[in-house]
Amino acid sequence: MRALIFDLDGTLVDTVYAHVFAWQRALTEAGFRVEGWKVHRRIGMSGGLFTRAVAREAGRPLSDDEAKSIQARHGSLFRDLLPERRPLPGALLRWLRDAGIPHGIATSGRHPEIDASLAALGVPPETVVIDRGDVLRAKPEPDLFLKCQEQLEVTPADCYVVGDAVWDLLAARRAGMLSVGLLSGGYGWDELMSAGAFRVYRDPADLHRSLDELGIA
Amino acid sequence: MRALIFDLDGTLVDTVYAHVFAWQRALTEAGFRVEGWKVHRRIGMSGGLFTRAVAREAGRPLSDDEAKSIQARHGSLFRDLLPERRPLPGALLRWLRDAGIPHGIATSGRHPEIDASLAALGVPPETVVIDRGDVLRAKPEPDLFLKCQEQLEVTPADCYVVGDAVWDLLAARRAGMLSVGLLSGGYGWDELMSAGAFRVYRDPADLHRSLDELGIA
Numbered sequence: 001m002r003a004l005i006f007d008l009d010g011t012l013v014d015t016v017y018a019h020v021f022a023w024q025r026a027l028t029e030a031g032f033r034v035e036g037w038k039v040h041r042r043i044g045m046s047g048g049l050f051t052r053a054v055a056r057e058a059g060r061p062l063s064d065d066e067a068k069s070i071q072a073r074h075g076s077l078f079r080d081l082l083p084e085r086r087p088l089p090g091a092l093l094r095w096l097r098d099a100g101i102p103h104g105i106a107t108s109g110r111h112p113e114i115d116a117s118l119a120a121l122g123v124p125p126e127t128v129v130i131d132r133g134d135v136l137r138a139k140p141e142p143d144l145f146l147k148c149q150e151q152l153e154v155t156p157a158d159c160y161v162v163g164d165a166v167w168d169l170l171a172a173r174r175a176g177m178l179s180v181g182l183l184s185g186g187y188g189w190d191e192l193m194s195a196g197a198f199r200v201y202r203d204p205a206d207l208h209r210s211l212d213e214l215g216i217a
Numbered sequence: 218m219r220a221l222i223f224d225l226d227g228t229l230v231d232t233v234y235a236h237v238f239a240w241q242r243a244l245t246e247a248g249f250r251v252e253g254w255k256v257h258r259r260i261g262m263s264g265g266l267f268t269r270a271v272a273r274e275a276g277r278p279l280s281d282d283e284a285k286s287i288q289a290r291h292g293s294l295f296r297d298l299l300p301e302r303r304p305l306p307g308a309l310l311r312w313l314r315d316a317g318i319p320h321g322i323a324t325s326g327r328h329p330e331i332d333a334s335l336a337a338l339g340v341p342p343e344t345v346v347i348d349r350g351d352v353l354r355a356k357p358e359p360d361l362f363l364k365c366q367e368q369l370e371v372t373p374a375d376c377y378v379v380g381d382a383v384w385d386l387l388a389a390r391r392a393g394m395l396s397v398g399l400l401s402g403g404y405g406w407d408e409l410m411s412a413g414a415f416r417v418y419r420d421p422a423d424l425h426r427s428l429d430e431l432g433i434a
Contacts, residue, residue: 014252014253016253016254017234017237017238017241017253017254017256017257018238018253020234021234021235021238021298024234033303035231035303035305035306035401035420036231036233036234036235036403037233037234037400037401037402037403039234040234040403041403081238086250086252088252089252183254184252184254185254186253186254186257186258186403187405188404188405188406188407188408189405189407189408190405190406190407190408191405191406191407203252
């Protein structure tokens with residue numbers, strides 16, 4: 001039986017644009033000028049890789065302390081900008097629970113930023129949720145997905161990763177998993193296909209309507 | 218000689234993500250739930266078309282008064298979210314002025330939202346700027362570009378439109394003009410090519426380095 005491993009931000013909850021805005025503001029405050037579209041295209045990466053990548057782009061080095069401080073400021077701005085978390089359309093997780101189909105969540109985000117999102121989705125305690133704190137390296141490294149697959153007690157070849165960012169899809173390939181791209185994070189169709197997506201859908205509701213295409217009954 | 222007609226938001230100034238966030242919040246306050254990526258993909262349209270389109274998507278009708286009130290609220294939130302306007306990389310407009318190459322700006326935005334952007338770019342009073350208030354219909358109608366071309370005293374066939382949104386590129390085709398897409402508004406390369414872009418560059422600085430490809434000396 002196929003299992004589904006979901007990314008969180010931009011895949012299950014509509015948070016990408018608040019993340020872009022919060023990152024851009026936190027970086028500006030720290031003296032790094034990075035354009036919105038470049039921030040957007042790096043959302044979903046490990047926060048550490050993200051801050052190092054934008055610092056390199058901005059042309060000046062970044063200390064570990066500075067990176068940590070920018071990440072903390074991002075988290076605080078994000079919670080201020082988006083006190084309410086809004087699930088993306090559909091009730092796919094509930095359907096998977098009712099149908100007994102193995103599934104989990106694997107996110108580069110961390111507590112406490114992700115707590116409100118999990119609550120808004122009504123994720124019960126028995127659902128496997130792997131976050132940044134559970135692994136040494138986040139996306140585009142495959143560790144988050146591999147840890148989720150282990151806890152689901154399925155093989156990588158039995159998993160689909162569902163994500164909105166190329167980092168999800170690249171990490172899925174490195175984990176030996178097929179992947180499904182969603183447009184709900186603001187990437188274009190071709191960007192997701194070029195990163196190796198097996199199929200691309202609009203959002204979780206569109207994926208739900210298309211599960212037959214994936215061999216999930 | 219070729220002339221260049223520029224879109225403003227996402228093309229010359231880094232404002233798209235603040236617009237997305239402001240529109241989404243204004244719509245939420247008015248009871249319309251629309252996901253961020255759908256807002257993003259409609260930025261650059263006429264505000265009137267935009268509000269009607271999202272209302273249709275949300276499944277309930279929208280009165281003219283309600284549309285005006287949402288647009289006004291968007292403007293106010295936008296100014297609060299982004300008090301400082303940041304030009305996208307490059308100094309292309311100044312170079313065009315110095316080189317005597319005809320160029321103008323044609324935007325679906327309106328005063329006072331666009332004033333700070335024009336000031337941040339250092340646009341002098343003699344530059345042709347056509348805004349929403351100057352025409353009956355904004356993008357994707359071709360009126361803004363046609364009015365700009367008239368004031369530049371060039372023919373449509375002599376103009377390149379430069380824009381970050383598919384609405385710019387579609388309006389350019391309807392105006393009989395070639396167009397150049399920029400990634401700086403967060404659309405993907407293929408989305409811009411599919412909308413008819415003659416060429417796609419990353420941002421104004423990348424366009425500047427590539428003017429030879431367009432036959433602009």
